[in-house]
Amino acid sequence: MKPLISEETVTTLKTKAEPALTRRNFLGLLGKGVAMAGAVIGAGRAVSSESVGVHEVVGAKRAFQQNDEQYAESVRNPPKIPNYNWNDRQWAMGVDTDRCIGCLRCMEACKMENSVQMDANHYRTWVERYVYLEGSNNAIVDSQTDPKNIENVGGSETKFRFDNRYKNVKVDKAFFVPKLCNQCEHPSCVQVCPTGATFKAKDGPVLIDTTYCIGCQYCVQACPYGARSFNEARGTAEKCNWCYHRITKGLNPACVEVCPTGTRIFGDRSDPQSPVSLFIRNNHVQVLKPEMGNAPNVFYKGTDKEVV
Amino acid sequence: MGIFANATPYVGYVYPNETDVAWSQLIVIYPYITGLVAGAFVVSSLHHVFNIQRFATISRFALLTALCFMIFAPTPLLFHLGQPTRAFNAVITPHWTSAMAAFGYVAGFYLCLLILEIWFAFRADIVAMSKVRTGIMGKIYKALTLGSDDVSAASLALDHKIARILAMIGIPSACGLHGYVGFVFGSLKTREWWSSDLMPVIFLLSAVGSGVGLVIVLYVLVSKYRKEPISDDTMRGLLYVMFTGIAVVMVIEGLELLEMVYKAREGVETVMALIAGPIWVGMYIQWGLSFFALFVTSALLLFDVHGKRLVTWLFISGLSMMLGVLAMRWNVVIGGQELSKTMKGLLTFYPEMFGRESMLTVLIIFTCPFVVLWLATQLLPPWNTAAEHE
Numbered sequence: 203m204k205p206l207i208s209e210e211t212v213t214t215l216k217t218k219a220e221p222a223l224t225r226r227n228f229l230g231l232l233g234k235g236v237a238m239a240g241a242v243i244g245a246g247r248a249v250s251s252e253s254v255g256v257h258e259v260v261g262a263k264r265a266f267q268q269n270d271e272q273y274a275e276s277v278r279n280p281p282k283i284p285n286y287n288w289n290d291r292q293w294a295m296g297v298d299t300d301r302c303i304g305c306l307r308c309m310e311a312c313k314m315e316n317s318v319q320m321d322a323n324h325y326r327t328w329v330e331r332y333v334y335l336e337g338s339n340n341a342i343v344d345s346q347t348d349p350k351n352i353e354n355v356g357g358s359e360t361k362f363r364f365d366n367r368y369k370n371v372k373v374d375k376a377f378f379v380p381k382l383c384n385q386c387e388h389p390s391c392v393q394v395c396p397t398g399a400t401f402k403a404k405d406g407p408v409l410i411d412t413t414y415c416i417g418c419q420y421c422v423q424a425c426p427y428g429a430r431s432f433n434e435a436r437g438t439a440e441k442c443n444w445c446y447h448r449i450t451k452g453l454n455p456a457c458v459e460v461c462p463t464g465t466r467i468f469g470d471r472s473d474p475q476s477p478v479s480l481f482i483r484n485n486h487v488q489v490l491k492p493e494m495g496n497a498p499n500v501f502y503k504g505t506d507k508e509v510v
Numbered sequence: 511m512g513i514f515a516n517a518t519p520y521v522g523y524v525y526p527n528e529t530d531v532a533w534s535q536l537i538v539i540y541p542y543i544t545g546l547v548a549g550a551f552v553v554s555s556l557h558h559v560f561n562i563q564r565f566a567t568i569s570r571f572a573l574l575t576a577l578c579f580m581i582f583a584p585t586p587l588l589f590h591l592g593q594p595t596r597a598f599n600a601v602i603t604p605h606w607t608s609a610m611a612a613f614g615y616v617a618g619f620y621l622c623l624l625i626l627e628i629w630f631a632f633r634a635d636i637v638a639m640s641k642v643r644t645g646i647m648g649k650i651y652k653a654l655t656l657g658s659d660d661v662s663a664a665s666l667a668l669d670h671k672i673a674r675i676l677a678m679i680g681i682p683s684a685c686g687l688h689g690y691v692g693f694v695f696g697s698l699k700t701r702e703w704w705s706s707d708l709m710p711v712i713f714l715l716s717a718v719g720s721g722v723g724l725v726i727v728l729y730v731l732v733s734k735y736r737k738e739p740i741s742d743d744t745m746r747g748l749l750y751v752m753f754t755g756i757a758v759v760m761v762i763e764g765l766e767l768l769e770m771v772y773k774a775r776e777g778v779e780t781v782m783a784l785i786a787g788p789i790w791v792g793m794y795i796q797w798g799l800s801f802f803a804l805f806v807t808s809a810l811l812l813f814d815v816h817g818k819r820l821v822t823w824l825f826i827s828g829l830s831m832m833l834g835v836l837a838m839r840w841n842v843v844i845g846g847q848e849l850s851k852t853m854k855g856l857l858t859f860y861p862e863m864f865g866r867e868s869m870l871t872v873l874i875i876f877t878c879p880f881v882v883l884w885l886a887t888q889l890l891p892p893w894n895t896a897a898e899h900e
Contacts, residue, residue: 323517323530330523343523343854381525390700396613397596398605416599417592419532420610426700428525428851432532437592494699510523510852 268317273436277413286450293385293406293444293499295458296467296481300504302378304329306346306362308457308466313360315445315456322347322359324431326442327382327457331364332508336372341508379509380465382457383408383429383442384490384498391421391430391441400439406499407446412438426494444468522780522855531847535840535861535872536586541691541713542839543879544583546832548684548714549721550576551624553751558631558677564747570631570892571732572725576684577624578883584617585875589866609694616690620683623676629656630673632890637661650889688717695842702781702853703846708766715762719755720835722748723803726828728883730821738893745820752824753807756831760800763838777853788858789845792837799834803827 268276312327313320325347332341344351346362354365368376389408392400399414400421415438422430422439433440445455449468453459458468469476474483478501481487487501490509502509517529550572556562557569565572588594601618604611629636637659640651689710695701696709706712726748733740770781785793806827810820848857862868 321517323526325526328526343852345523345526347517347526347529390698393607394610394698395605396600396608396610397603399599414596414599415593416596418587418590418600418610419592420608420694422527422532423847424698424700426851428527431527431530432592434592439592510854 267314267320270435273317281447283450288403288405288450290472291405292471293449294469294471294478294482295382295385295444295455295500296478296485296487296503297380297500298465298467298481298485298503299377299379301463301465302329302380303463304331304364304378305462306364307460307462308380309346310362311456311460312442315448316442318440319431319433319435320360322352324433324440326429326431326440327380330379330381330509332377332379332506333368333373334375334508335368336374338374341375341506343508343510377504377506379502379505380457381427381429381490382500383425383444384427384496384500385442385444386499387497388495390424390426390494390496394420394424396420400441403446407443407449408441409443409446410439410441412436415439426491426496427498518857518859520850520855520857522850523852524850524855524857525852528847528850528857531844531857531859533843533847534590534859534867535844535869536590536867536875538836538839538843539872539876540583540586540590541688541717541843542720542836543579543586543876544688544691545713545717545835545839546721546724547576547579547583547620548688548717549719549723549755550579550725551680551684551721552718553722553725553748555677555681556747556751558627558674559681562747564741564743567741567744567893568725568729568748571729571887573624573628573631574886574890574892575725575728575883577621577628578886579879580617580621580624581882582875582879584613585878586872587613589871589875609690609697612690616683616687620680620687623680623683627673627676627680628890629654630669630676632892633658633669634661634666635890685714688714695846700851701846701849702770702775702777703784703849704842706766706770708762708769709842712759712762712766715755715759716835716838719752719759719831722752722755723828723831723835726752726824727832730825730828732887736893740821742816742820745824746816748828749807749810749820749824752803752827752831753811756800756804756807760804780849780853780856784845784849784856787856788848789841792841792845795837796834796841799830799837803830803834806830 306329308327309325309329312318312325316326318324318326328345328347330343330345332343334341344364346352346364350367351363351365352359355361355363385407389400389402392402392408395401396418397414397416399412399416400408400410402408417432417437417439419432419439421441422432425441430439430441432438445453445457448455454468455466458466467477467481469478471479471482473479481503482501485503487503488505489498489501490505491498518531520529553565554569554572554576557565588597591597598614600611601614604614606612633655636651636654638661640648640655640659643651692710692713695704695713696706698704726745729744729748730740771778806823809815810823810827815823844859848859850857864870
């Protein structure tokens with residue numbers, strides 16, 4: 203049997219106060235990165251040979267997504283990340299809702315990058331559309347999951363589009379709000395997890411050890427933001443981890459990377475010059491549902507009273 | 511596979527992940543079964559602890575009932591877990607900030623307590639059987655005596671005392687077990703429909719109501735089957751417990767609803783729409799049957815009814831209470847998830863009929879305790895020698 207902690211990682215984590223966190227907590231999660239590389243190669247082949255859209259189904263597998271063997275391998279043999287110390291970072295995200303155009307490339311990128319289930323009931327990130335019709339005091343809200351949006355793209359749950367249902371009505375105000383896990387300072391999902399399979403990493407994100415999760419779904423109930431879902435195929439909980447396999451290598455999360463308008467801002471709050479530190483300092487920012495006491499780490503600029 | 515093959519239909523706006531309802535009908539019968547355990551245990555304790563003689567006839571039967579249902583209390587959870595083989599992770603490495611982490615310990619402790627109490631309550635019979643029976647059953651009874659075949663008066667008095675102490679520990683444990691189940695729901699700030707300080711109390715009291723109902727129903731049915739007379743005194747005693755249970759639980763459930771509506775926090779109109787919408791049938795069954803049982807038991811008390819009419823009507827109200835509480839569990843567990851966390855939308859949950867997490871599973875799991883109870887009464891007849899134990 204392979205040792206659970208590799209030597210390099212021990213060196214990296216030596217400075218840490220609680221060694222208990224090192225084993226499954228820290229490493230089990232990082233698995234996806236390596237397997238992803240394989241997945242991209244495999245999917246690239248599929249795309250070039252069959253000229254289908256990235257969001258189309260290729261055989262039984264999805265293009266760009268991890269297949270089951272790759273997933274198993276990534277859990278068995280997590281990648282090593284030398285020179286990363288989670289005590290040095292404090293990741294945070296900003297969302298400038300004024301910039302969002304509702305193109306949903308973030309949702310698509312997330313589903314591809316993280317092998318999220320390709321149906322309209324499981325998301326790590328999504329975008330909400332708020333529309334005030336003329337004379338109305340309340341917004342009408344929908345997301346890609348809305349059946350009309352799915353029908354609009356011929357019934358496909360993997361083409362991410364909003365329909366154009368408001369083209370013949372007068373609209374007072376409309377805007378989009380991207381949502382994702384808030385990686386709270388006081389995460390209720392971590393509080394209720396009976397095994398400790400989900401935990402708050404030192405550098406901010408709330409992670410899940412999918413090899414330890416029992417699939418009770420108490421965390422799904424406890425999240426005030428609806429950010430968690432249940433992966434039936436794997437029998438474990440599922441959530442956004444800000445692409446932990448990417449940010450620990452100095453990359454941006456996939457949703458931030460693909461956003462064409464700069465709606466999503468990501469960075470290290472311990473660096474005062476990082477994009478997210480500047481965003482928080484230079485704008486009036488809010489968090490979602492502050493009354494829950496979860497102290498979210500996703501900061502919104504320009505939200506509205508109707509935003510849930 | 512059409513669009514949304516797995517999705518739950520909804521109105522208004524719900525978070526996309528909510529369209530996959532997390533806790534199904536299995537989580538409805540889990541608190542229901544533990545509730546029946548708590549109720550049956552209370553009935554047996556009324557004799558064992560408070561020495562109320564009218565419950566002597568059924569106290570040991572109620573104890574066996576409690577055990578047989580307790581054995582199956584964790585099964586719905588196992589069927590529901592995404593990774594049932596890892597269930598013991600919660601026991602081996604409990605994460606103590608989670609209410610759920612305590613389940614293995616609370617349930618395990620209570621199960622041991624029940625088994626111990628039953629052994630002390632039945633020891634004299636086991637010893638007698640081990641002397642009378644031959645063959646394989648003789649060996650089984652011999653083993654069950656655990657080598658203790660002293661049935662002197664002093665020894666029996668000690669048995670009685672220990673059983674009593676265990677029953678005394680059992681009352682707070684049974685309350686704890688069920689109060690804990692209420693806490694699992696009531697402590698979640700996320701869901702308006704669950705997040706109430708009254709939730710553990712409501713769960714506990716309705717548990718007593720449904721458990722007493724179960725004991726009444728089983729006592730009547732088993733007596734008919736055994737062609738034995740039904741003790742009028744016992745039925746009157748059960749009537750008192752039943753009436754108290756229903757009256758108190760209805761008041762507290764009413765208060766909980768009233769508080770929610772009166773406080774009228776953001777989204778209260780969605781709460782009202784939930785009651786009028788997805789769970790209206792459940793609410794009618796819950797409240798209708800509760801009121802019915804309350805009226806019947808009130809009338810039985812008021813007109814001092816005895817004999818056959820008491821048996822018939824108490825049986826009917828016991829059954830109503832069982833169904834009413836089952837509906838209440840549905841309204842809480844499923845209703846809470848049908849009310850979106852956005853407070854701007856409602857979902858409608860349709861249970862699966864066949865499959866791992868289906869109505870069929872629920873039916874099978876719920877049949878098991880009755881079968882095991884029948885076997886248990888064959889092994890340890892709770893009736894004939896009850897008089898000796900007084």
